[in-house]
Amino acid sequence: MIPWLVQTLIAATFLMALVLLLRGPVTRAFGPRAAYALWLLPALRMILPPLPGWQPHYVPVVWIEPHHTNIGLINPAILPKLAITPAHASTITPVPILHPAPAPAAAHHWGLLLIALWLGVAALWFGWQMWRYNRFLSRALRGAVPLATIKGVSVLMSEGVRGPAATGIWKRRILLPADFLTRYTPEERRLALLHEGAHHDRFDILANLAALAVTALHWWNPLAHHAYKLFREDQELACDATVLADCGAPERALYGRALLKSAVASTPAVACALNPRSQLKQRIAMMTRKPMGRLRLLAGGALAFAMIGGGMAMTASGVEAQPVAPVAPQPPLPPEAPAAPDAVTPPPAPLPPMPPLPAEHVRIRHHLTPAEQRRIERDVHRATAEAQRSMRDAMAQAHVAEHAAAAAQTRIARMDIPRMVQASLDQARAGLAIQCAASGSPVPANADWGKLATCGPGMREEIYASLAGARASIRAARDLSEAQRAEAMRSLDQALDQMDRDLSTM
Secondary structure: OHHHHHHHHHHHHHHHHHHHHHHHHHHHHHOHHHHHHOOHHHHHHOOOOOEOOOOOOOEEEEEEOOOOEEEEEEOHHHHHHOOOOHHHHOOEEEOOOOOEOOOOHHHHHHHHHHHHHHHHHHHHHHHHHHHHHHHHHHHHHOOOEEEEEEOOEEEEEEOOOOOOEEEOOOOOEEEEEOOHHHHOOHHHHHHHHHHHHHHHHOOHHHHHHHHHHHHHHOOOOHHHHHHHHHHHHHHHHHHHHHHOOOOOHHHHHHHHHHHHHOEEOOOOOOOEEOEEHHHHHHHHHHHOOOOOOHHHHHHHHHHHHHHHHHHHHHHOOEOOOOOEOOOOOOOOOOOOOOOOOOOOOOOOOOOOOOOOOOHHHHHHHOOOOHHHHHHHHHHHHHHHHHHHHHHHHHHHHHHHHHHHHHHHHHHHHHOOHHHHHHHHHHHHHHHHHHHHHHOOOOOOOOOOHHHHHHHOOOHHHHHHHHHHHHHHHHHHOOOOOHHHHHHHHHHHHHHHHHHHHHHHOO
16 A cells, blocks of 8 residues: 555656646647646556556566575566576475465554555545635625526626636536626626636636645645646636637737736636636737647647657556565475275366456456547547537627616616606697697697687597607517516506596596
8 A cells, every 4th residue: 555655656756746747738738728638647657557468477487596585476587587597496486375464563564554655644634625715705695686597507696706717526616806887888797707618617626626636635745735736827828718719809909918917926726717817828828829720739638638648647646565474394295095996076166257357357348449539539638629519609689688688677767757757748738739729729839628628529539648658658668678568568557547537626
């Protein structure tokens, strides 16, 4: 156990250093998403178990000298290289059975104590980081106002955050600052929401949690802490590349303005903020570069896949051969007595059938052909593009619906039903005054309804005809929903009923 832990920590540190050396050239040649994928290499190495038979099989041998005898294990590949004289050639013989020597008890106890100390400090460091994250989340959710829920992601506005941030693994959330609607333009708001939604689609928060666990196991290693910082930078660059994959120069400029408006000093280890201040210059410079073609992106994905597989194979640990203790020479067995002529030797018992290989062994022995690898890469790329397109369409539809609802509310607020009724009554009053003048009994237009009724017998019909214009304008309003249109009609009917009651008392 202890040798495997030591080999794993050393191998993971070596792979971190390798990724630190390669991330820059890979980003320039194949884009930030390929560089971000390289960080899978040290993370997967931490959970790679020892591979049986990975190291050469050692054979047990006995070396007979005139005054002593040595018994041990030796690599059969080096037997031809040993200087064995003819006199000693026959003294190296295979030993069929050897028993491993037990490890000293004191060394075993010291090893367990060191493992307990290492894991204890790692748990304390990881717990401290999670406590910081939970404290940030509780402050942000205190008094937060829910805005919408899009594909299982809750969008909230909070005074506890200074810029947009994506949080949560099981309860996925996007936290927006309290001045989100005034600080950003509508297009900047759309791009900021796309960025945080892309973090959830790419499972970046779960990746942050796994990277934090790996860093906790390397709490003593300054290279691991530096690697974690650069891993977060590559994560944000890869998310930017995902959002801007199909964007032109104007949208890239708006995205850069949104980054400038969202600069924050620091964020908790698990959350994904739109723009940490330390990465501002690097991310703005990345957006000014020309977008890469699909062929280079596929080549970058294939390179990352090959490097991950090669790095895992190169640093894999094997099951180590255990030291053996000398075996006391055994006296030769006495020769067996010949069997009686009439004795019948029973046939040997049949061997039990070999059990089938487990499913995991079958999967391990199955190798993908290059055509299958290319097909899988195409399917993954197509599924990723469809998910990104669906997210962008959903955000655009939500944006349009938000504007339509706001316009409809403004329309309803501006429709003054009493004013429309009064305007219709004034129109009816003017029509009745014209009828009175035509009949030879002129009356002023502001006369009361009693005088107008003496020369205008169709007063009610005139009023209803005038109010029909208000009803027609409500029906013609296209930006009203059915519920809003019914509410406006109900208010107009109430005004008509009131007017009918007033006319009946004359």
